[in-house]
């Protein structure tokens with residue numbers, strides 16, 4: 054692939070640096086060779102020029118908490134009873150394609166997506182973002198990884214080798230399940246130490262799952278195998294157990310404001326917060342009374358938690374927790390982060406540079422800087438003045454993934 058140079062756009066590079074007007078971004082193969090003000094960057098005379106005058110160039114966006122293979126909260130959906138697995142897989146394929154076309158070049162899947170989708174995308178069988186996948190949510194019996202109906206029946210669909218059973222009790226069993234996930238292709242380990250808004254009655258946001266011995270074993274085994282740990286934890290003792298055990302990110306963290314000491318610990322230990330505000334907007338309208346009540350109760354705490362964590366220096370990272378509530382624009386989360394108190398620049402970092410740190414790929418993705426993969430989007434308009442425009446695919450004029458054109462809406466490189 055010849056060297057290419059994107060000229061004339063405003064560069065927002067994902068590091069938090071001020072925007073650069075009339076920028077040049079030089080792409081050599083799958084990587085960025087240089088990026089900065091046009092006058093400070095050089096490129097070979099034969100380079101192919103992409104005229105991006107009037108557009109804004111950003112790193113491809115990252116959602117660090119999605120469920121690409123989930124298509125509804127109804128039990129029959131969650132258990133995969135409504136259609137053949139092949140139909141569900143093709144439905145997931147359509148979501149992958151749409152997500153990339155909306156400018157999201159990396160997705161961390163927090164459960165439900167098996168490693169075969171990553172193989173298919175890497176092989177070019179399917180169009181989609183780079184995938185970092187957890188496979189399934191590890192919890193003890195009764196936790197959110199335990200599929201039980203309101204009647205108390207266990208899930209009638211057998212776990213397969215690609216999405217292994219994720220219930221474990223006791224440190225030894227926890228280690229075995231972590232190893233099983235890694236064997237099945239997990240890039241990251243997802244666990245849960247509390248209930249949530251949508252979990253069964255009796256296991257709510259402040260109800261604990263896993264004891265300190267089990268969580269220490271989970272984190273130690275995951276890290277020994279080179280995997281980060283993302284932990285669903287909303288509040289109460291389970292939130293403390295997760296942070297003390299040294300997980301790498303807290304997912305949701307709605308009641309962190311109850312315990313300022315935990316926020317300080319997160320900042321000191323570099324534990325990121327992925328608040329997933331988007332899913333709770335949905336839950337506040339839930340048809341299930343217990344879910345709606347939980348979402349209403351946690352809302353003011355959630356906003357306060359995000360603000361206090363940000364002020365304490367905790368990395369705030371974008372994730373929608375989409376899937377159960379279908380697949381709305383992933384960039385909704387950027388809007389909600391601004392509404393919660395991040396500056397537009399911070400909210401963009403939450404979905405680019407900070408998100409890359411959270412998934413352990415800083416310098417590779419999430420920043421439009423020298424040496425990074427050329428995952429780039431060209432956007433019509435200024436997202437710092439109007440972050441909502443990122444929710445409109447027609448405003449995402451060009452998507453490059455590893456230097457290759459994934460979507461071109463009239464830019465013609």
Ligand SMILES: [Zn+2]
Pocket residue numbers: 118119120163374
């Ligand atoms: Zn989730």
